[in-house]
Amino acid sequence: MKELIEKLKSKYDLQDEVYQRDNLVYATIDKSNAIDSITYLRDYEGFSHFVLMSCVDWIEDGKFQLLYLLNNPTTKTDIGIKVFIDRDNATMTSCHHLWKSIWTYQRELKEAFGIDFPGSPRVDENFVVEGWTDIPHMRRDFDTHEYAEKTYFPREGRKSYDPSEYMKQKLDPNQPVTAKKSKDDK
Amino acid sequence: MSELDLNDKVNEMLAKSEANVKNSDKTFVRPEDEIREVVAPDGSIITVNPLYDYFSNERPQVEEPKGGIVEKFLNWARAESIWVLGFGTGCGSIEIPPLVTPRYDMFRFGVQMRPTPRQSNAFIISGYLSVKTLKRVIRTYEQMPSPKYILALGSCTINGGMYYDSYSTINRLDKYLPVDVYIAGCMPRPEALLHGFVKLKELIKAGKAEKANEYARNFDEYKANQKKIIKDWNMPDYNW
Numbered sequence: 001m002k003e004l005i006e007k008l009k010s011k012y013d014l015q016d017e018v019y020q021r022d023n024l025v026y027a028t029i030d031k032s033n034a035i036d037s038i039t040y041l042r043d044y045e046g047f048s049h050f051v052l053m054s055c056v057d058w059i060e061d062g063k064f065q066l067l068y069l070l071n072n073p074t075t076k077t078d079i080g081i082k083v084f085i086d087r088d089n090a091t092m093t094s095c096h097h098l099w100k101s102i103w104t105y106q107r108e109l110k111e112a113f114g115i116d117f118p119g120s121p122r123v124d125e126n127f128v129v130e131g132w133t134d135i136p137h138m139r140r141d142f143d144t145h146e147y148a149e150k151t152y153f154p155r156e157g158r159k160s161y162d163p164s165e166y167m168k169q170k171l172d173p174n175q176p177v178t179a180k181k182s183k184d185d186k
Numbered sequence: 187m188s189e190l191d192l193n194d195k196v197n198e199m200l201a202k203s204e205a206n207v208k209n210s211d212k213t214f215v216r217p218e219d220e221i222r223e224v225v226a227p228d229g230s231i232i233t234v235n236p237l238y239d240y241f242s243n244e245r246p247q248v249e250e251p252k253g254g255i256v257e258k259f260l261n262w263a264r265a266e267s268i269w270v271l272g273f274g275t276g277c278g279s280i281e282i283p284p285l286v287t288p289r290y291d292m293f294r295f296g297v298q299m300r301p302t303p304r305q306s307n308a309f310i311i312s313g314y315l316s317v318k319t320l321k322r323v324i325r326t327y328e329q330m331p332s333p334k335y336i337l338a339l340g341s342c343t344i345n346g347g348m349y350y351d352s353y354s355t356i357n358r359l360d361k362y363l364p365v366d367v368y369i370a371g372c373m374p375r376p377e378a379l380l381h382g383f384v385k386l387k388e389l390i391k392a393g394k395a396e397k398a399n400e401y402a403r404n405f406d407e408y409k410a411n412q413k414k415i416i417k418d419w420n421m422p423d424y425n426w
Contacts, residue, residue: 129354130318131418137353145351151415152357155345 001025001077004045012037016082026067026080034083035095038068042098046072047079050098053105055113059140062087064115068095085115094120112138215420241422246402249332251393258393264307264333265390266296268383271306271330273323276313277373278340284376295383303329308386311363313373314342316354320362321416327363328424332398335366335390337382344368361411364397 005025008014014037017027029037041047047070056065068081085092094117096102104127106117111127114136126132135142148154221235234240251257272282285292286299300306303326311323327336338359341347346357359365366389369382389395401408405424413419 128318129316130321131416133417134353142353144353147353148346148351148355148357152346152355153361153411154350154357157345 023077028082057140090115248402265387268297269306278312290376308335312339338365341372364401
């Protein structure tokens with residue numbers, strides 16, 4: 001794994017590598033080099049299996065982090081390529097030509113985070129939600145609770161009381177003495 | 187499928203996707219619903235608007251109870267033969283199959299499952315409903331012949347359940363469709379479902395299961411609520 005990372009470092013300006021396990025490493029690559037490096041890993045290093053693609057919303061830094069997870073079936077190793085892209089006008093080069101399953105991931109990311117992948121097939125079609133007009137629902141600045149309350153007629157919850165307070169209110173102090181009191185009298 | 191076929195298919199899809207982007211303009215009309223010209227059998231060219239020409243657009247009618255002994259007899263007959271359409275997209279639908287087994291045996295209550303809305307008069311809506319499924323539920327409900335009853339199964343249909351704050355799941359079903367019987371629980375046991383059927387039968391026999399008429403009376407209100415959340419309304423308003 002280390003040799004591979006060194007090779008990638010010299011070729012593609014790879015940074016911040018994290019050795020998670022013996023057979024799993026994450027590394028950050030610049031947006032402009034990302035698709036090149038993934039193509040290289042697929043064609044020359046045997047990472048022929050595309051595992052998944054996901055996104056993390058780093059709202060504080062104004063960035064989206066895309067993760068491409070690749071697997072090498074021969075050596076049984078995984079490599080995760082992280083790519084940071086701007087949150088405003090988020091656009092990433094599509095790599096649907098490498099694996100066809102990437103179509104679906106890119107379509108999902110377009111819907112859930114609003115990241116555009118120009119040229120990716122059917123990327124503008126609905127993926128899970130239909131007719132969504134608000135901001136993309138997996139972005140962290142989208143408040144799902146507030147949206148649900150505004151949209152879906154929330155039912156008022158049941159009233160709940162603190163048991164001790166409730167009993168204090170319930171029991172009138174001016175009430176005649178109870179059985180306990182009469183016991184004390186004796 | 188050979189590699190060549192697959193490539194052809196991919197190219198076809200690519201071309202379609204480009205065409206969709208050009209035509210969409212953020213409208214929600216599907217290609218098959220667009221207004222188009224067709225050649226009639228006699229050779230004349232006619233314009234067809236699929237959403238309005240292929241479906242009925244008549245509003246639902248209120249069917250007043252006949253009253254007296256006739257209505258009592260009808261209600262008795264209705265209560266004794268409840269034909270159910272299950273809508274099992276939520277987790278609750280797993281409680282419906284045990285009802286058909288000898289252990290719970292819903293047939294002894296005159297309840298049986300049907301595969302199509304055209305043959306059913308009770309609609310079990312199980313579990314949580316996303317906006318996407320609600321759209322299908324509405325279409326299905328409106329295809330059922332009257333008198334029809336809705337059994338809402340599980341707490342998600344009552345107040346959203348554990349999905350109360352979800353962006354895609356509705357909270358109260360009764361704002362969108364008239365519910366006759368709520369079966370509370372997460373999940374309700376098959377016994378609770380049977381109890382729901384018994385309750386529904388009591389309501390029908392007492393002449394109180396008039397929710398289909400209520401839907402017809404407050405049709406505009408229900409439609410407004412439905413359209414408020416279903417933003418891509420690409421189906422006829424009333425499609426029985």
